[in-house]
Amino acid sequence: MNYKTLTLTLLIGLATHTSLQAAEMMNHQGHDMSQTGEMSEQAGMMMTKGVITRIDAANGKVGIKHEAIDNLKMPPMTMVFRVADPALLKDLKVGDAVRFHAENPGGKLTITQIHPQ
Numbered sequence: 865m866n867y868k869t870l871t872l873t874l875l876i877g878l879a880t881h882t883s884l885q886a887a888e889m890m891n892h893q894g895h896d897m898s899q900t901g902e903m904s905e906q907a908g909m910m911m912t913k914g915v916i917t918r919i920d921a922a923n924g925k926v927g928i929k930h931e932a933i934d935n936l937k938m939p940p941m942t943m944v945f946r947v948a949d950p951a952l953l954k955d956l957k958v959g960d961a962v963r964f965h966a967e968n969p970g971g972k973l974t975i976t977q978i979h980p981q
Contacts, residue, residue, distance in 0.1 A: 914961075927943065953978075963981055
């Protein structure tokens, strides 16, 4: 085998390897990003979309028209929730679109996280 053939063979092999490696990285990057979103929601708390219909900060309550709340097996509706911490209502106003997590400790529907969309 002469030097030109050897050099050409090595260059083609390197180019093929680099191309395959780049394609594999792109596939993993896309996979990692989508899986990270799913994992953070599964590992964390399931968030539900809704719109604030009223706020009663003095009593730590908020009215929300919401989508189905999967973790509570609750259909879409408008209802009033307690908030675990009244500070969660700070910076929110009626009409705001939000994502929230609700639980049912002791039979009292309670929002433990709420964020503007």
